[in-house]
Amino acid sequence: MRGRRLHPVLRAVINLVVTVAIVLLIWQVIVWLAPHQIAKGPADVWQHLFVSNPNAVVFSQTAAGIRANLARWLGQTLADAGLGFGVGMAIAIILAVVFSLSRSVEAGVMPFALFLRTVPLVALVPVIDLIVGIGTPASVATIASIVVLFPALASVMFGLAQASPQTLDVVSVFGGNRFTQLVLVTAPGAVPSIFAAARVSVPGAITGALLAEWLSTGQGLGGELSIFLASSKFVDLWTAVAGITLLTLVIYNIVAIVERIVLQAMHMQQATDA
Numbered sequence: 001m002r003g004r005r006l007h008p009v010l011r012a013v014i015n016l017v018v019t020v021a022i023v024l025l026i027w028q029v030i031v032w033l034a035p036h037q038i039a040k041g042p043a044d045v046w047q048h049l050f051v052s053n054p055n056a057v058v059f060s061q062t063a064a065g066i067r068a069n070l071a072r073w074l075g076q077t078l079a080d081a082g083l084g085f086g087v088g089m090a091i092a093i094i095l096a097v098v099f100s101l102s103r104s105v106e107a108g109v110m111p112f113a114l115f116l117r118t119v120p121l122v123a124l125v126p127v128i129d130l131i132v133g134i135g136t137p138a139s140v141a142t143i144a145s146i147v148v149l150f151p152a153l154a155s156v157m158f159g160l161a162q163a164s165p166q167t168l169d170v171v172s173v174f175g176g177n178r179f180t181q182l183v184l185v186t187a188p189g190a191v192p193s194i195f196a197a198a199r200v201s202v203p204g205a206i207t208g209a210l211l212a213e214w215l216s217t218g219q220g221l222g223g224e225l226s227i228f229l230a231s232s233k234f235v236d237l238w239t240a241v242a243g244i245t246l247l248t249l250v251i252y253n254i255v256a257i258v259e260r261i262v263l264q265a266m267h268m269q270q271a272t273d274a
Contacts, residue, residue: 016249049063074243083137085205097187100161140213146208160182160190192263225237
């Protein structure tokens with residue numbers, strides 16, 4: 001059993017290493033093509049993080065200080081992303097369940113949801129801030145969860161719709177209603193789609209958190225990115241982008257590991273990304 005459970009971990013580690021290698025290669029190609037003053041490569045970022053500046057006069061300008069600040073900003077962004085991820089996934093699952101139980105509710109709510117999806121999130125942020133307050137946790141949760149909600153809702157609804165009609169008929173014959181069918185057949189069969197929604201929602205949650213920090217709270221890495229760009233601190237900018245990209249890849253693969261272990265235990269196949 002232990003050997004079987006190590007296989008998903010090793011597979012995810014290999015995927016992570018290959019992905020990081022491809023990202024580094026593309027990054028270096030961009031550096032070669034872009035102006036040197038703007039584009040900073042992996043070597044520049046490595047030196048910025050791990051080689052102390054001999055002219056540094058304060059701790060924040062040393063390599064250790066830069067790493068400490070980056071870790072603090074990443075921690076704040078990760079907390080904001082986690083809040084948006086949890087709220088967005090919870091709302092997506094609840095709406096998908098309600099829609100599967102009542103087609104009339106789906107017909108009434110889905111057009112409004114599709115309309116919201118067509119509106120750029122940047123245009124919605126000022127309205128959200130006016131309603132829930134600028135820079136509040138509710139503002140971060142709302143902005144970040146919107147990015148997660150719609151893709152997750154589509155994936156979960158797809159999973160709930162894949163239940164076998166024959167199995168649903170068996171439950172109905174023995175006196176089960178739609179809720180019983182949901183608990184016994186539909187929901188368990190949708191587990192791969194729920195995990196797929198969680199996996200693809202990781203980048204969306206982090207993107208939503210960065211957007212919320214940039215336009216609402218001014219905290220975390222999102223708030224610092226605008227400062228780096230405005231003050232032409234390109235090494236800090238590329239370092240921050242590299243840090244959040246690596247963090248996203250790591251979390252994505254952690255979710256993938258949990259997904260594979262759970263689905264192996266349930267003898268179910270992994271759902272493909274929508």
